[in-house]
Amino acid sequence: MSQSRTVNRQITLASRPVGAPTADNFRTLETPVPTPADGQLLLRNVYLSLDPYMRGRMSDAPSYTAPVGIGEVMGAGTVARVEVSRRPDFRVGDLVLAHGGWQDYALSDGSGLQRLDADMAQPSLALGVLGMPGFTAYMGLLDIGQPKAGETVVVAAASGAVGSVVGQIGKLKGCRVVGIAGGPEKCRYVVDELGFDACIDHRAPDFAQQLEAACADGIDVYYENVGGAVFDAVLPLLNAKARIPVCGLIAHYNDTRLPPGPDRLGLLTRTLLTRRIKMQGFIIFDDYGDRFGEFLTQMSDWVTQGKIKFREDIVDGLENAPQAFIGLLEGHNFGKLVVRLVPE
Amino acid sequence: MSQSRTVNRQITLASRPVGAPTADNFRTLETPVPTPADGQLLLRNVYLSLDPYMRGRMSDAPSYTAPVGIGEVMGAGTVARVEVSRRPDFRVGDLVLAHGGWQDYALSDGSGLQRLDADMAQPSLALGVLGMPGFTAYMGLLDIGQPKAGETVVVAAASGAVGSVVGQIGKLKGCRVVGIAGGPEKCRYVVDELGFDACIDHRAPDFAQQLEAACADGIDVYYENVGGAVFDAVLPLLNAKARIPVCGLIAHYNDTRLPPGPDRLGLLTRTLLTRRIKMQGFIIFDDYGDRFGEFLTQMSDWVTQGKIKFREDIVDGLENAPQAFIGLLEGHNFGKLVVRLVPE
Known part of the structure; x- marks a missing residue:
């Protein structure tokens, strides 16, 4: 209708x-x-x-x-x-x-x-790409993630509205970019069309091993938009001075209770300490509303030039x-x- | 001998x-x-x-x-x-x-x-106070914690080498400062001698309730040096845009295994997201070695002037x-x- x-x-x-x-x-x-x-x-x-x-x-x-x-x-x-x-x-x-x-x-x-x-x-x-999801990708990666050329950036939901932009900006900044997506079709798209260096299927039984192999130099920026099993696989691979912008946790949105133990809260905190990691949540318009114009100008250029698909x-x-x-x-x-x- | x-x-x-x-x-x-x-x-x-x-x-x-x-x-x-x-x-x-x-x-x-x-x-x-512990307090609080006048700063081990300096710098910056220490004697010292606004005994059976009462406006900076039950009590009190420098986790150093569940790793991440919190580990000389001179000049002045005890x-x-x-x-x-x- x-x-x-x-x-x-x-x-x-x-x-x-x-x-x-x-x-x-x-x-x-x-x-x-x-x-x-x-x-x-x-x-x-x-x-x-x-x-x-x-x-x-x-x-x-x-x-x-x-x-x-x-x-x-x-x-x-x-x-x-x-x-x-x-x-x-x-x-x-x-x-x-x-x-x-x-x-x-x-x-x-x-x-x-x-x-x-x-x-x-x-x-x-x-x-x-020119609105909230693109803006979320842009500010979280650039302002909190601070990617430097040669570093490794990992992002999940890599064919999605946010992840696809995160990874392509990472490539524009000279990073090695590893995506995570659900299924071979999405993974192929992420590598072949979006230009990521690799994309791992999180449904694969050896997902964690594949991710480790794809991140031979560890992970410098993990753009967190899913949580759950993806974060579990990322945690041991984080490098010293890694940055983790947290924009979403889709794996947990339907949770009705905390998962069974052991309790890894202290493990996470200890990892942040021993590897000197910054983890920071943000809400795009609350935290960066005044920078939307800057984003829109830059992203419109990138889209027009075909640099961001x-x-x-x-x-x-x-x-x-x-x-x-x-x-x-x-x-x-x-x-x-x-x-x-x-x-x- | x-x-x-x-x-x-x-x-x-x-x-x-x-x-x-x-x-x-x-x-x-x-x-x-x-x-x-x-x-x-x-x-x-x-x-x-x-x-x-x-x-x-x-x-x-x-x-x-x-x-x-x-x-x-x-x-x-x-x-x-x-x-x-x-x-x-x-x-x-x-x-x-x-x-x-x-x-x-x-x-x-x-x-x-x-x-x-x-x-x-x-x-x-x-x-x-003029060495590693004072330097750790100074950089963690000021560079990562970024305390602003009127905000609430919480620090544990408040009578100790790091916590005592964190709290006193917080007072110099115009913050409300709430300490946590073990036993009434240390708590009295923290308030009466060091000038914190309050100090809660973490051994008290109603510790979490006392902390909540002492932080009526929530917590803006939690300087993490202990972890464990103190962090558990702090977590629900954190304000939007709170900052958590992580310098130590003494409550966990003797752990031989992860504690029993539920697993609160996702709960922590979700809290960072929904309240837009920054949590950052640091190792003082690795991260701030080049700023020791600045610290020593400032801290020596404060100590000489009796502003830091x-x-x-x-x-x-x-x-x-x-x-x-x-x-x-x-x-x-x-x-x-x-x-x-x-x-x-």
């Missing part, structure tokens, strides 16, 4: 998941398209971004983003068109980056909107968002996952 | 400890005082520093310092007098900071020696070094632990 001019489909959080989310945790409502008041805009979402961090918002455990309330529309970044403007600063047809949520239409008072070129060839990139995994239809999101947490996507609400 | 002019007492590593070191892990030998060759010095150790990091050197597990070999003299920083000089750049009677080890006499080729004022009133301070726990006699060291790991010292080899 495609967008209607009168009905606003909304996907809300029906219940909080225990472990992996299921279709039952979401509910689709049909409500009238809202009417903007004076000073408001009516936005029509065109593309909807699905990102792993959204899993955290489905729970009410303390996290870096406030939880979505039960019955509330799931939040998301969107690329949207202005359908009705009751503001002097926006016109009908303007293209914007918005927090439009999992729905067809949203009202906005203009705050937090970022204007996009109305004729942008590929507006969905504002949700990927990207891949999108586009799913058609808002109604498919829940299943696509569930698959994202299981690694079923191949590239930046975006839902297209309006057929082209 | 005091120093002889002909016999060199040496304390060697007899066996590697399993868990806490015991007297059996050490052996005292009597060997002839060595004769320096051309280009060498004979040093007579006057003060010997005992520090927690030495426990790591007694094991052969990978660590940041190479292990002491079985049968080798235990390593240590010492304040020493030049007894015989066969070098043009040192004279008999010169006072130096050396890596003289747990023995009365040592040969040196001059490398790694640091000259001290021969008339220095309290030469043992070169092993404490210190306390030494001086044990007389080389033969008492093993027992003093065993006690250090159990927190029996009160202030910087130094062995005086030569009665004044």
